[in-house]
Amino acid sequence: MSILEVRDLGVAFGPIHPLSGVNFSIKKGETLGIVGESGSGKSLTAMSIMGLLPLFGGRITSGSINFDGQDLTKLTDRAWRKLRGGRIGLITQNPMTSLNPLQKIGPQVDEVAILHLGMSRAQARTRTVEILGTLRIPEPEATCNRYPHQMSGGMKQRIVIAMALAAKPDALIADEPTTALDVTVQAQIIRLLDDLVKKRDLALVLITHDMSVIAQTCDKVVVMYAGRAIEQGPVATIFESPHHPYTQALIGCIPHGLAENERLNRIKGTVPTVMNYPKGCPFHPRCPRAATICSTTQPQFASVGESSAACHFVIGDAS
Amino acid sequence: MSALLEVRNLTKRFSSGGGLFRKARSMHAVNNVSFDLPKGRIIGVVGESGCGKSTLARLILRLIEPSGGEVRFSGEDLLAKRPAEMRCLRARMQMVFQDPYSAIDPRYTIARAVSEPFTVQGIKPDGIMSNTVAQLLEMVGLNPGLSTSYPHQLSGGQKQRVGIARALALRPTLLVLDEPTASLDVSVQAQIITLLEELRGEFGLTYLFISHDLGLVKYFCDEILVMYLGRIVEFLPATGAAARHPYTQTLMDSTFEPDPKRRRTIEPLLGEVPSPFDLPPGCAFAERCPHATSICRVEMPILLADGEHRTACHNPI
Numbered sequence: 302m303s304i305l306e307v308r309d310l311g312v313a314f315g316p317i318h319p320l321s322g323v324n325f326s327i328k329k330g331e332t333l334g335i336v337g338e339s340g341s342g343k344s345l346t347a348m349s350i351m352g353l354l355p356l357f358g359g360r361i362t363s364g365s366i367n368f369d370g371q372d373l374t375k376l377t378d379r380a381w382r383k384l385r386g387g388r389i390g391l392i393t394q395n396p397m398t399s400l401n402p403l404q405k406i407g408p409q410v411d412e413v414a415i416l417h418l419g420m421s422r423a424q425a426r427t428r429t430v431e432i433l434g435t436l437r438i439p440e441p442e443a444t445c446n447r448y449p450h451q452m453s454g455g456m457k458q459r460i461v462i463a464m465a466l467a468a469k470p471d472a473l474i475a476d477e478p479t480t481a482l483d484v485t486v487q488a489q490i491i492r493l494l495d496d497l498v499k500k501r502d503l504a505l506v507l508i509t510h511d512m513s514v515i516a517q518t519c520d521k522v523v524v525m526y527a528g529r530a531i532e533q534g535p536v537a538t539i540f541e542s543p544h545h546p547y548t549q550a551l552i553g554c555i556p557h558g559l560a561e562n563e564r565l566n567r568i569k570g571t572v573p574t575v576m577n578y579p580k581g582c583p584f585h586p587r588c589p590r591a592a593t594i595c596s597t598t599q600p601q602f603a604s605v606g607e608s609s610a611a612c613h614f615v616i617g618d619a620s
Numbered sequence: 621m622s623a624l625l626e627v628r629n630l631t632k633r634f635s636s637g638g639g640l641f642r643k644a645r646s647m648h649a650v651n652n653v654s655f656d657l658p659k660g661r662i663i664g665v666v667g668e669s670g671c672g673k674s675t676l677a678r679l680i681l682r683l684i685e686p687s688g689g690e691v692r693f694s695g696e697d698l699l700a701k702r703p704a705e706m707r708c709l710r711a712r713m714q715m716v717f718q719d720p721y722s723a724i725d726p727r728y729t730i731a732r733a734v735s736e737p738f739t740v741q742g743i744k745p746d747g748i749m750s751n752t753v754a755q756l757l758e759m760v761g762l763n764p765g766l767s768t769s770y771p772h773q774l775s776g777g778q779k780q781r782v783g784i785a786r787a788l789a790l791r792p793t794l795l796v797l798d799e800p801t802a803s804l805d806v807s808v809q810a811q812i813i814t815l816l817e818e819l820r821g822e823f824g825l826t827y828l829f830i831s832h833d834l835g836l837v838k839y840f841c842d843e844i845l846v847m848y849l850g851r852i853v854e855f856l857p858a859t860g861a862a863a864r865h866p867y868t869q870t871l872m873d874s875t876f877e878p879d880p881k882r883r884r885t886i887e888p889l890l891g892e893v894p895s896p897f898d899l900p901p902g903c904a905f906a907e908r909c910p911h912a913t914s915i916c917r918v919e920m921p922i923l924l925a926d927g928e929h930r931t932a933c934h935n936p937i
Contacts, residue, residue: 338805453892483668484832486892488874488884510805513835513876517883536880554810557835558877561860565810565839571775572805 304329304369304504305350305472311363312345312354318362319575320345320528322611324602327521329471332498332505334515334536337525338551338572343508346525347476350506351391352381369471387417390465394477396457400449407445410463417468425467432463436493455486462493472504473497479514491518513557516540524548527573527583534608542617544610547584582613590614622695623656624794624826625680630654630689632675636897647896649675651850653689654923659793662820662827664841664859666834666871670893672850673830674718677798680828681715682706693794711741714787718799720779724771730757730782731767737789756785761815777808781815788819798830813840835875846871849896849904857928864929864936867905903934911935 303326312320320342327333335343348354350366352373366373368389376384385391393399401409410432411425420428426445433441436459449457458478465473475494479487495518498505507519515522516536523533524545532545543549553566570587573579579586585595592614600611630653638644650672657663665673678684680691682698691698693713701709714737717723724733731753738749754764760781771779780800787795797816801809813836819825831837837844837859844856846868854865863869873884891908900906906916915934923932 338807455892483893484834484874485668485870488876491876511876512806512878516878516880517876540878540880551807552878554807555835555878556810556813556833556839557875558879558882559839565814567811567814568807571777572807 303327303367305506306367307346307350307364308367309364310346310349310361310366312342312349312359313362314357314359317575318528320349321363322602323364323523323525323530325521325523325530325533327472327504327506329502329504330498331521332495332507332519334519334522335506335508335525336510336512336515336522336551338510340527340572340574341525342528343510343525344476345528347391347474347506347508350474351385351389352376353385383417386413386465387468388471390468390470390473392458392461392465392473392475392478394480396454396461396481397449399461400457402449404448405445406447406449406452406460410445410460410467413464413467428467429463432466433459436463436466438463453486454482455489458482458486458490459493462490462497466497466501470503472506474506474508476508477510478507480509480511487514494518512540512552512555524551527578528575529583529611530602531584531612532608532610534606538607542606544605544608544615544617545584545612546588546590546614546616548610549616550587582611590616624659624694625657625828626690626692627656627680628654628690628692630676630679630691631687632672632679632684633687645897647899648672648850649896650679650686653847653850653852655845655852655855657794657826657828659826660824661843662829662841663843663845664829664831664837665845665847666831666837667847668832668871668893670849670896671847673832673847674798676847677715677796677828677830681710681713681796683715707740711737711790712792713794713796714790714792715796715798716780716783716787716800718802720776720783720803721771723783724779724786726771728771729767730769730771730774733771733782734767734786734789737786741790752789756789757782759788759819760785761811775808776804777811780804780808780812784812784815784819788823791823792825794826794828796828796830799832800829801836802832809836816840833875834871835877849893849899851904851932852923852930853905853932855923855928855930861929862937864926864931865905865933866909866911866935866937869937870908903932911937 306326308324310323323346337343349361361374410429414420414425414428430441433444438444438459479490497503519536522536522539523530526547532548550566550568568587581596581598582600585591594613600613602609602611605615630650632650633646634649635644635646667673679686734753734756735749753767757764762781801812829841845852846854848867854868863872902917902919903921906912921932921934923930
């Protein structure tokens with residue numbers, strides 16, 4: 302039974318439609334990766350799930366976001382306030398800007414349990430100290446009395462994770478949680494998130510531009526390009542036998558772990574901006590397999606083996 | 621044959637704070653760094669933020685003045701040069717910066733940005749110039765029509781190509797690349813890296829490639845210098861060489877591969893990089909090192925050579 306299910310999500314900012322046709326679902330204890338390059342719509346998907354689009358002047362134009370039986374697209378502001386930061390937590394990219402620089406760490410984390418779980422200050426602090434401890438933050442009690450500027454980037458990101466966990470969420474949305482961090486710290490945070498998903502039976506939506514992070518952590522993947530999901534499936538299938546030419550090309554662009562004689566793949570052209578999304582398949586101007594139909598007709602999602610792809614000329618389609 | 625670039629005991633000290641009631645604190649951003657870069661080779665300098673790799677790049681081109689040490693380029697002692705002599709030499713050694721958004725003056729057209737090196741060197745831009753600009757843009761895979769555009773009209777990848785075109789304008793022999801792809805998408809990174817590979821083949825360039833991404837350095841470079849808190853902790857003479865320093869091993873373990881079958885199961889390193897103002901007396905990595913013994917906390921290990929391979933560690937792997 303899925304805890305979060307997104308169906309045919311479409312988003313508009315005035316006359317511009319930067320996101321359309323996004324579908325996925327996730328169970329508790331599962332990690333779903335959403336991967337794509339800048340401008341592919343992955344952060345917009347996160348904002349839609351968190352109900353934050355109106356803040357930026359956007360709105361959901363089609364589809365539904367079903368969270369544990371309720372359609373999030375129809376929630377009132379009041380209902381959102383209970384859910385957001387409560388049952389669905391958000392971890393953002395930049396821990397330097399997600400924390401209040403003028404407030405000590407303790408009260409910032411306490412606030413979540415006070416607001417969402419109705420705890421007293423003292424109860425909330427006990428809980429905060431406990432959570433900081435499980436996140437392997439040294440000296441949790443002393444940390445509560447520090448200000449964000451006294452902590453390193455990796456520690457600040459742990460505090461942001463602690464805030465997301467404080468209200469006992471069912472689902473976490475992590476938008477590029479390790480992009481601003483050094484590799485050794487990234488490895489720590491990824492490991493931490495992985496443990497949390499398993500121990501607390503969380504549903505984690507991990508949004509990243511980094512295919513290697515996806516390969517290390519996720520169960521399922523959605524690959525996005527130019528505001529659309531173009532391929533999705535189990536992580537092993539996506540990396541072993543990608544069916545969409547873009548997925549295949551993107552994996553070929555990663556320099557990590559290539560053998561001596563392997564060379565990087567070069568995708569010609571550039572990612573289209575939202576003002577000039579091509580007609581038909583958004584990838585066709587850059588695609589080595591493109592034919593006339595690709596420039597006229599938007600390909601529909603069709604299942605290929607264990608995964609599914611939106612392409613007229615799917616790679617490795619036996620049928 | 622002597623190397624194109626010889627760096628000896630290069631050191632840069634910065635001090636911070638200090639005033640009426642407080643003593644100034646000083647830190648070594650780059651500490652006693654020595655290496656040779658032979659002509660036509662690519663050396664990668666890898667390390668986490670604050671390890672001094674960008675400072676090292678700037679010191680080599682003398683964009684900032686070293687506190688000590690020596691830099692020789694084609695046998696000439698750079699630190700003994702007067703500013704005018706230095707400017708002449710810089711025609712042969714150029715830099716590509718990390719952030720293409722701030723490396724190009726937003727008020728300059730692309731043509732002006734690319735021809736700026738000629739102006740600096742006192743080569744008057746006249747009739748042949750527009751031709752040269754067009755050639756340079758084509759060389760880095762840009763449409764010459766872009767020469768009348770402004771930087772804000774270009775994507776990040778296009779801007780980085782402009783940065784490379786500008787660096788190559790005077791046909792240098794050495795290019796110092798400071799994280800040239802760090803702010804770019806992976807597909808754009810692949811385009812820029814393949815472009816750099818082609819240009820190297822075409823012009824016989826020598827690269828010093830600074831990056832935080834060990835996976836990328838392993839792919840692109842011939843030799844690797846690993847830095848930690850201002851010092852070289854290991855020099856790998858080949859990208860396939862096995863790590864002997866525990867820090868290098870940690871970096872390798874933390875570099876994820878895009879293969880779900882090869883998931884990392886190692887225990888990630890505890891702790892974080894200590895403050896460079898407050899370094900321990902021994903090995904700077906000792907507090908985080910799984911192999912550390914008592915000697916590591918009191919005595920600084922020196923860089924010892926074993927053949928080509930050099931490691932600064934009391935307990936190498």
